[in-house]
Amino acid sequence: MLAHLFNGRVTADTTLTMFPAPANTLRDFYQVVKTKLPTATTTAVIGGLGKHYDLETAFADAATPPFRSELKVTSGNPSPLEVLEWRPWIDTVQFLQGQVKSKIGQEFLGDCGQPMLRAWFSTHIEPFSISEEFSAIAPKACAMTFAGYEKAMSTIGMKGTQEPAAIAFITALRANPQLQAALQAQWLAFETKWFSEHTLNHDGLLKVVKDIIEVKNAWICVSKKGVNWIDGLKVSGLRFEGARPKPKGGMSFHYTLTLTKGGLTKEVPMECKFHWKNGGQAVQNLNFMLL
Numbered sequence: 678m679l680a681h682l683f684n685g686r687v688t689a690d691t692t693l694t695m696f697p698a699p700a701n702t703l704r705d706f707y708q709v710v711k712t713k714l715p716t717a718t719t720t721a722v723i724g725g726l727g728k729h730y731d732l733e734t735a736f737a738d739a740a741t742p743p744f745r746s747e748l749k750v751t752s753g754n755p756s757p758l759e760v761l762e763w764r765p766w767i768d769t770v771q772f773l774q775g776q777v778k779s780k781i782g783q784e785f786l787g788d789c790g791q792p793m794l795r796a797w798f799s800t801h802i803e804p805f806s807i808s809e810e811f812s813a814i815a816p817k818a819c820a821m822t823f824a825g826y827e828k829a830m831s832t833i834g835m836k837g838t839q840e841p842a843a844i845a846f847i848t849a850l851r852a853n854p855q856l857q858a859a860l861q862a863q864w865l866a867f868e869t870k871w872f873s874e875h876t877l878n879h880d881g882l883l884k885v886v887k888d889i890i891e892v893k894n895a896w897i898c899v900s901k902k903g904v905n906w907i908d909g910l911k912v913s914g915l916r917f918e919g920a921r922p923k924p925k926g927g928m929s930f931h932y933t934l935t936l937t938k939g940g941l942t943k944e945v946p947m948e949c950k951f952h953w954k955n956g957g958q959a960v961q962n963l964n965f966m967l968l
Contacts, residue, residue, distance in 0.1 A: 682707055683720035698902070716736050718735050747765075754900060762907055777793075785878045814853065886912055912934065915933070917931075931948055948968045952964050
């Protein structure tokens with residue numbers, strides 16, 4: 678629908694209830710688009726992983742590079758405009774999220790990627806799977822290998838060819854809140870210890886953050902109050918501040934990100950934390966999140 682709006686196809690009769698913003702503010706936003714992109718011809722939705730932007734606008738002059746914009750929507754109140762101008766992602770959780778095993782994650786996770794998963798398996802998962810309490814519920818899980826665990830843990834529905842022992846482990850874990858709670862406590866303790874002794878590849882992270890932010894020529898931030906056009910940002914530096922405790926246990930990595938725009942420079946906080954997206958913490962689908 679935002680692409681339709683960019684293309685001037687939103688009329689007074691167009692239903693805009695998919696956005697939290699008042700419909701009139703969305704229709705009025707078309708004038709902002711025309712002012713910002715006066716020679717634009719068509720805007721298309723960009724799909725697929727690895728693009729890191731939502732819309733691409735072409736121009737009458739084929740030599741003009743395409744304009745790339747990112748849609749961010751929150752159902753609540755927006756942050757103040759002076760905050761959004763420098764952190765347009767702040768109301769929508771993150772500007773990058775992915776599985777620990779993802780290709781982009783391998784560019785910067787360093788010791789907190791595959792080495793961390795292997796250590797988690799050998800020091801906690803394997804002993805947990807053969808413990809007396811767990812074996813009584815899922816005896817087949819005792820044969821689980823690291824490869825089987827990694828695949829089943831990161832494949833939400835556990836479709837395709839899977840190791841039976843790993844399926845037995847994840848299935849039993851998802852079905853038992855007491856076992857979940859016990860393993861979750863182990864994960865938080867492991868995360869705290871691991872992040873106190875290991876860290877990310879800071880140079881790799883700077884490259885990824887720079888690519889992700891600078892590919893966007895503008896951010897379109899929609900909330901229940903209206904729509905804001907936020908001009909794109911440039912990344913000029915990233916400073917590691919250290920690992921800090923999270924409110925509910927575990928740790929996350931903190932940085933100071935230096936951004937520039939329109940001749941101005943500003944430092945903003947950035948955090949990298951890890952989150953298990955399915956079945957509860959320490960159960961399935963470990964992701965990193967850049968906030």
